[in-house]
Structure formats: C-alpha cells, structure tokens
Amino acid sequence: MAKTKKNIRAKAKTAVGAAKQKTQDVQAKLRKSERQEQLLHKTLTPKKTTTKREKSEAKHKKLIKRFVEMKKERKEENARKNREKAKVIGDLKPLRDALPSLQGIYNLVKTQKKNEEEQAALAVPEKLSTKAKIKKKREEYVKKVQSFEKLIKDKNFKKNPREVIANHMSNKYQTMEEDED
Known part of the structure; x- marks a missing residue:
C-alpha cells in the first residue's frame, strides 16, 4: 500500500509540474505578444544594425561622390x-540650352497627335x-479561317510557302512601323 501511495504522489507531482510548466509557457507567450505590440507601436520597421565598417564605407562613398561633383x-x-x-561670340551655351531642340519640338507635335487619337478612341466607349x-x-474567327483558306488556295503559296510568309511578315512590320510614326 505504501508503494501505491508513493506512485500516486509522484504522479500528482508530475501532473502539477506539467500544469505549472504549461501556465508558464502560456504566460511567456502572452508577455512576448505584449512586447511585440509595444514594439509595433514604437517602431513600424525593425531597426537595421549597421557595422562600423559599413558606416565607414558609406562615409567614404559620400565623400568620393562630393569630390566628383566638385570636380564636375x-x-x-x-x-x-x-x-x-571668345572675342566675337561670347558664351552661347545658356542661349543654346534655353532654345528647344528640333527633336523636342518634333516629339511634342507627335505626342499631341497621339493624344488626340487616344482621346478620339476613348470618346467612343465600347x-x-x-x-x-x-x-x-465568332466574326474574328471566321475572318481568320477565310484568310487561311485563301492562303491555302493561293498558287504562290503552293509553289513557295516560305517566301510568301516572309513577304507577309515584312509587310506586317512595315505597317506597324508606319503606325508608330
């Protein structure tokens, strides 16, 4: 009987110890989550630790950058x-910089035309x-099928299909380039 009492006491002690351990784990998790929340309120991003070497490299790069700017x-x-x-001319660079280049004017006109086309396309909502x-x-698929049927019936395609395809591709690229210009 004494032996069974010892076993019961030992089992009770281990159960109590396990329960204490579980409560300590839960409390530790709660404390950790509270600390996390406090850290989140203080800083949104974790602080990046930089070494002394990294700091000195950054200073060095900054100094070299300043030297390059001064030299420029x-x-x-x-x-x-x-x-x-220069005796006759003087300094014309500021004047040249102030005047717009022909390329700039060309690009401006080109973008204005594109904007007008885009607005016209946007005006008609589909x-x-x-x-x-x-x-x-369905209509698009039918058109594709019809064009393939025409291609297959074409005599030139039957004779030399590679040449016909090459011509078609070159024509397609030319039209695409004309549309971009």
Whole structure:
C-alpha cells in the first residue's frame, strides 16, 4: 500500500509540474505578444544594425561622390570661362540650352497627335454585352479561317510557302512601323 501511495504522489507531482510548466509557457507567450505590440507601436520597421565598417564605407562613398561633383562643377566653370573668352561670340551655351531642340519640338507635335487619337478612341466607349462579345469573337474567327483558306488556295503559296510568309511578315512590320510614326 505504501508503494501505491508513493506512485500516486509522484504522479500528482508530475501532473502539477506539467500544469505549472504549461501556465508558464502560456504566460511567456502572452508577455512576448505584449512586447511585440509595444514594439509595433514604437517602431513600424525593425531597426537595421549597421557595422562600423559599413558606416565607414558609406562615409567614404559620400565623400568620393562630393569630390566628383566638385570636380564636375570646376570643369563646367572652366568651360564657361573659356567660352566667355571668345572675342566675337561670347558664351552661347545658356542661349543654346534655353532654345528647344528640333527633336523636342518634333516629339511634342507627335505626342499631341497621339493624344488626340487616344482621346478620339476613348470618346467612343465600347461596352459590349456578352452576346455581342461572343458575336464579335465568332466574326474574328471566321475572318481568320477565310484568310487561311485563301492562303491555302493561293498558287504562290503552293509553289513557295516560305517566301510568301516572309513577304507577309515584312509587310506586317512595315505597317506597324508606319503606325508608330
């Protein structure tokens, strides 16, 4: 009987110890989540730790960048002074920079034309119903099938199909380039 009492006591002690361990684990998880919430309120992003070497490399890069900028400014200043020394002309670079280039004007006109075309395309909204979409797709497929049938019946294609395909591709690319211009 004494032995069974010892076993019961031992089992009770282990059960109590396991329960204490579980409560401690739960409390530790709660404390950890509270700390996480507090950290989230303080900083949204985790702080990045940088080593002394990384800091010195960053300073070095910054210093070299400043030297390059100073050297570039000095060169520009010397070039400006040399342009001013020219007896007849003087310094025309600011004037040249102020005037728009022909390429800029060309691009501006080109973009204005594209914008007009885009606005015209946007002015006609295409909201098709599902039946209309199906009908449109069916018509496209029919057109493709008809063009393939024409191609197969073509005598030139039967004689030399590679040449016909090459001509078709070159024509297609030319039209695409003309549309871009």
